[in-house]
Amino acid sequence: MRIGALEAGGTKMVLGIFDEEGHLLEDTRFPTRPPAENIPEIIAYFQSRGIERLGIGTFGPVNLKKDSPEYGTITATPKLDWRNYPILPALRDALGVPCAIDTDVNAAALAECRLGAARGCENAVYVTVGTGIGAGVCVGGRPVHGLMHPEVGHMLLKPNPKDPLPQGICPYHESCLEGLASGPAISKRAGVSAEKLTDGDPAFTLEGEYLAQMCVNLIMTVSPEKIVIGGGVMEREFLLDLVRKETVRLLGGYIQAPEVTARIDSYIVLPELYPISGLIGAWLLGRDAGEKIKDMLRFGD
Amino acid sequence: MRIGALEAGGTKMVLGIFDEEGHLLEDTRFPTRPPAENIPEIIAYFQSRGIERLGIGTFGPVNLKKDSPEYGTITATPKLDWRNYPILPALRDALGVPCAIDTDVNAAALAECRLGAARGCENAVYVTVGTGIGAGVCVGGRPVHGLMHPEVGHMLLKPNPKDPLPQGICPYHESCLEGLASGPAISKRAGVSAEKLTDGDPAFTLEGEYLAQMCVNLIMTVSPEKIVIGGGVMEREFLLDLVRKETVRLLGGYIQAPEVTARIDSYIVLPELYPISGLIGAWLLGRDAGEKIKDMLRFGD
Numbered sequence: 307m308r309i310g311a312l313e314a315g316g317t318k319m320v321l322g323i324f325d326e327e328g329h330l331l332e333d334t335r336f337p338t339r340p341p342a343e344n345i346p347e348i349i350a351y352f353q354s355r356g357i358e359r360l361g362i363g364t365f366g367p368v369n370l371k372k373d374s375p376e377y378g379t380i381t382a383t384p385k386l387d388w389r390n391y392p393i394l395p396a397l398r399d400a401l402g403v404p405c406a407i408d409t410d411v412n413a414a415a416l417a418e419c420r421l422g423a424a425r426g427c428e429n430a431v432y433v434t435v436g437t438g439i440g441a442g443v444c445v446g447g448r449p450v451h452g453l454m455h456p457e458v459g460h461m462l463l464k465p466n467p468k469d470p471l472p473q474g475i476c477p478y479h480e481s482c483l484e485g486l487a488s489g490p491a492i493s494k495r496a497g498v499s500a501e502k503l504t505d506g507d508p509a510f511t512l513e514g515e516y517l518a519q520m521c522v523n524l525i526m527t528v529s530p531e532k533i534v535i536g537g538g539v540m541e542r543e544f545l546l547d548l549v550r551k552e553t554v555r556l557l558g559g560y561i562q563a564p565e566v567t568a569r570i571d572s573y574i575v576l577p578e579l580y581p582i583s584g585l586i587g588a589w590l591l592g593r594d595a596g597e598k599i600k601d602m603l604r605f606g607d
Numbered sequence: 608m609r610i611g612a613l614e615a616g617g618t619k620m621v622l623g624i625f626d627e628e629g630h631l632l633e634d635t636r637f638p639t640r641p642p643a644e645n646i647p648e649i650i651a652y653f654q655s656r657g658i659e660r661l662g663i664g665t666f667g668p669v670n671l672k673k674d675s676p677e678y679g680t681i682t683a684t685p686k687l688d689w690r691n692y693p694i695l696p697a698l699r700d701a702l703g704v705p706c707a708i709d710t711d712v713n714a715a716a717l718a719e720c721r722l723g724a725a726r727g728c729e730n731a732v733y734v735t736v737g738t739g740i741g742a743g744v745c746v747g748g749r750p751v752h753g754l755m756h757p758e759v760g761h762m763l764l765k766p767n768p769k770d771p772l773p774q775g776i777c778p779y780h781e782s783c784l785e786g787l788a789s790g791p792a793i794s795k796r797a798g799v800s801a802e803k804l805t806d807g808d809p810a811f812t813l814e815g816e817y818l819a820q821m822c823v824n825l826i827m828t829v830s831p832e833k834i835v836i837g838g839g840v841m842e843r844e845f846l847l848d849l850v851r852k853e854t855v856r857l858l859g860g861y862i863q864a865p866e867v868t869a870r871i872d873s874y875i876v877l878p879e880l881y882p883i884s885g886l887i888g889a890w891l892l893g894r895d896a897g898e899k900i901k902d903m904l905r906f907g908d
Contacts, residue, residue, distance in 0.1 A: 367863075382863055429753040443829065445746040445753075452730040452746075452830025453864050460861055461827045462820055464765040464782055478859040481765055519763055526762045527828050528744065529753025558779040560761055562668075562683055563754050 310357035310401075311588035312348060313410055314364040314393065316385070319344055320582075323355045324589040328421070333585070340387035341396070349400045360405040361592025363413025363584045364393060370408065370451050378407045404596035411457055412449035413587025414577070415442025418534045420590060422578040427531040431524050432577065433458065434537035435517065439484040443528055459484040463519045469512055471495040487516040489539050505544055513539070514548030521553040521574060525561060536577040543576070550574045611658035611702075612889035613649060614711055615665040615694065617686070620645055623883075624656045625890040629722070634886070641688035642697070650701045661706040662893025664714025664885045665694060671709065671752050679708045705897035712758055713750035714888025715878070716743025719835045721891060723879040728832040732825050733878065734759065735838035736818065740785040744829055760785040764820045770813055772796040788817040790840050806845055814840070815849030822854040822875060826862060837878040844877070851875045 308331070313320040315338060322333040332355075336347055352360065367383065369376040378394020398405040408416070415432035424430035424444075433441040441458035443450045460482040465472035474485025475494050485491060492500040496509045503509055521533055540546060550570045557566065565573050579586050609632070614621040616639060623634040633656075637648055653661065668684065670677040679695020699706040709717070716733035725731035725745075734742040742759035744751045761783040766773035775786025776795050786792060793801040797810045804810055822834055841847060851871045858867065866874050880887050 429751065445751050450730065450746050450829060453826075453832050453866055454830050454862060456827045456830055456862060458828055461824050462765055462857065464763055478861040479857070523762050523824060524828065525754075526757045527759055527825065528751060529755050529757055531754050556763065556780070560779040561755060561757060565754055 308357045309592040310352045310360040311585050312362045313584040316365050320585050321351050322585045341391045358403050359592040359595050361588040362407040363410040363588040366409045406591040406595035409455050410584045411440040412442040414583035415444050417579050417583045417587035418577050419444040423534045423575045424532040429530050430532040431530045432534045436538035439488050483520050514552050517549045518552030522556045533574045534577050536580050609658045610893045611653045611661040612886050613663045614885040617666050621886050622652050623886045642692045660893040660896050662889040663708040664711040664889040667710045707892040707896035710756050711885045712741040713743040715884035716745050718880050718884045718888035719878050720745040724835045724876045725833040730831050731833040732831045733835045737790055737839035740789050784821050815853050818850045819853030823857045834875045835878050837881050
């Protein structure tokens with residue numbers, strides 16, 4: 307059986323064809339344009355490959371309530387052409403195969419939790435730190451969907467008193483995670499593009515502290531067995547070690563689990579499926595589409 | 608079938624006998640003393656009532672890993688007599704009935720989520736604000752167990768610049784939730800016992816803000832469908848409204864769900880099963896003890 311996977315991102319659409327065992331048989335990508343242009347090319351690609359299932363990881367916000375008439379519809383995105391676009395119904399109706407959808411970051415979290423850096427964990431968090439900051443939280447091996455999927459990025463943090471930009475750059479919140487620690491926040495604070503900073507730049511000390519505050523609050527709230535941090539900003543690998551050290555310091559000895567106290571290097575980790583965590587997650591969603599009973603019994607296999 | 612429920616708290620042991628439908632047939636309580644004194648009286652009570660199942664909600668920390676040899680053992684508690692005490696094995700071996708255990712706050716969260724203020728929700732958080740601050744997070748109708756059960760109390764917050772006690776009173780962390788917003792923190796800041804403050808005291812403005820920061824971070828992280836806040840401090844009901852207003856303000860319009868924007872009064876709510884949320888949760892745990900398959904299929908009934 308061929309399974310289609312679509313990672314619908316803010317700048318590009320990544321399409322893959324997998325077999326049931328998860329081998330990526332082929333893939334392609336298109337720049338993200340309005341749905342009137344993107345959707346026909348996506349349909350044509352998947353139709354010509356004879357897929358029998360489709361999984362979608364999409365930029366959001368997207369309606370994920372299965373009992374809602376708007377299930378699978380993108381909602382209040384700043385991309386006006388995509389606002390209120392029913393991406394799941396459009397693809398399902400055209401392709402006539404079972405389809406499943408989640409956010410791009412939840413798809414990536416699912417992939418890292420089942421097959422990547424957090425495999426074997428029931429509860430894990432995947433965070434991507436780049437132009438924005440987003441996270442998928444898995445509990446019981448599955449991404450958490452609650453009222454919304456606010457994705458951790460706007461968690462409120464405590465600004466460092468020495469931060470020249472303590473309010474951050476978020477239009478919604480003072481001193482939230484994304485406003486303080488996204489790539490653009492680093493650039494704004496430094497007065498030069500984050501990519502141009504050298505590894506020793508003091509901007510990264512603050513970055514490490516803010517990402518560590520995020521880790522602490524994740525540990526205090528959902529107690530993941532593993533925190534996976536990826537995204538463009540984390541391509542500077544020294545930063546990961548800063549985050550680990552600062553997390554242990556901020557925890558202040560409160561958490562006595564050896565996973566944190568003695569083995570922080572294998573607790574806060576980079577993704578293993580980068581850069582296709584999201585595409586693999588879409589494959590997992592597609593593979594399980596329409597197999598509700600089997601999925602429910604996963605832990606009883 | 609008679610089902611025993613034990614809420615093992617820091618100051619008292621509450622014991623109840625329920626039927627299968629959840630009617631509380633009788634209950635009693637003992638002051639918390641060392642296990643050598645408490646455990647025999649607990650066993651005698653339950654034995655004389657002929658219970659066939661037992662559920663336990665206990666103070667922690669407690670080992671909740673079912674595959675661990677220390678499952679059901681209290682771990683690093685400051686109550687030295689109880690440290691490393693195998694409360695679940697001791698009661699199960701003496702009573703010879705299926706037993707289940709969780710933390711007291713997770714038991715209360717389970718009860719509020721299934722039968723109380725958050726009934727009908729898959730994902731909800733129950734917080735208790737008193738001498739300490741603790742929370743149980745339910746996802747898919749069940750309390751989340753991760754690496755630990757750190758219970759939200761030590762989430763890091765942003766101190767208000769006008770707070771005369773911006774570091775809080777926690778021995779582990781600067782400006783964590785419990786250190787800034789527990790009953791003793793209110794008392795320390797005010798210089799008089801929190802119980803003696805009048806409702807209009809400025810201390811409660813700060814309290815409302817800190818509990819609202821907690822709500823925001825819960826919304827950003829686990830996106831609950833309902834936040835239930837109880838405990839001694841919340842017996843001042845005006846505080847709930849402060850928390851609601853401040854939560855909406857801090858969210859800054861970022862979360863567009865009408866549950867939050869238009870119906871905050873039914874989103875952040877008081878518990879409905881107070882003061883026996885924990886005991887009812889222990890009954891639910893006991894009722895389901897040993898019924899793994901049935902529990903797994905709960906959503907497929």
